[in-house]
Amino acid sequence: MKQKIYSILAITIFAFIIVGVLFWISLKKEQKIEFLTERNIINLKKADAIDLKDNFSQMRFYNDELFFVSYEDGNQGKLYKFDSKTKKINLFKDFNQYNKQGEKNIIGEYYIKNENDSLKYFYKNNGNNSFRSIYNDQLLYEKEFKIMIQRIFYHDDENSIVTTWNPSFEPEYYRYNIKKQEFSRIKFDYNLIKNIKFQGVALDGIFSSNNNQIFLTSYAQNLVFLFDKQFNYTGHFTLNYKNPTFNILHTKEKSVPVIDPNNRLPNISVDVDDQYYYVLTNEKGDREGPGTYFVDRYNLIDKKYNQSIKIEVKENNLAPKEIRINKNKLYILTKKNMTVYEKDRF
């Protein structure tokens, strides 16, 4: 009996040592993202901290009201709205009623528009690579993409930008007319990205917009591409850090590409107003977990970095994952919480 207990203990310790060493080696490889200047850190006054009770994502403002989706089991395909009086998130629309039998409904990027005093919802259904539009509680259309789409910036049914990459991982940007299912390639400066490996995947990112421009920010690299409201590519600006390397691994036999899990992804979330561009980033390029996070602000006139707020995170659940700017407030979403800061100094 004693012998068995000792053996079980020895096995447990040995297992801890083996996995611990592997884990330690992997943590040792992590390096900080090299910021090119000193960060100009300011402190913001916390206006509110709200326990959301559940894990929400895709925080969006429409008419000063805050919307969310959730990827938790049973919550998919539903749109949620924040009630500022009760400080609770409630189910707002369930789009699963429009599902065909067995159809997956996972809301990706979504947009809310006002048309003739009624709300129109448009979203990318990540469950089957299609668009859905719902208007007056009716499914207006569901259209599958003719090409594999990564991201979409939706303006209206005839005007949107979509991104994809070809088999050589070269990024491609298209104007997309959903109504007619027509798309045309947007002219882009491929010279700018010639030194980036696996460009299409490395430059995959987030769309955001203000009254003047559309911004496409890569998750993994320091480039922000700019488009005008006619969807022409108009240039870029560079974020204030040295680009981490980006890699793709392949399986030996079938050469299936797999994104290297050790890639650094510095740009977690982005928002923009007419004066400034804000990016949520992590010191080590991690997208979650404890660590040091920053919201860096860039001036849109000279496209230069100017200020940051710093967020030290000790608990996994409190790691920021999205930011939104609305009026004079900065909203930071974590796994199950939302913190609101007064933005007057930022």
Added chain:
Amino acid sequence: MKKIDSKLLVFELIRYALIILFLYTTYHKVMDIDDFEKNILRSKIISEYSFYIKYPLPIVEIVVVLLLFINKTLLYGLYASLFLMISFTIYLIALNNFSMFYGCSCGGVFNDMSYFNHVLINFVTIAINIVGIFLFESKYAK
């Protein structure tokens, strides 16, 4: 009428449950070895060791099954399966807390299981495995 040895019965159930579990996961790994490798590559902790895991791990699992199957090596089989189960579970918990990919490469239904359910099943298996070790008597090894 021959009296049923309930201790032996429970022990044999545990033994064959572990054999079936390892056979099942090994079968799925070997049948879709490319998918297994893809899952290893997606893991932050072990991606660069994919070559050293892809073939050796199913082989180790088969060895564990053989150790469990042969009476003389049964106790070693129980210890070896316990070591694998504890290692997998620590790895799963570590990866889930420090990476976006929760890291299961077990194969079959385990790949589709939620993290919580997977860890729960692993803990139950570890507990069963330990019970098996305590129930083992040297007469079973003959």
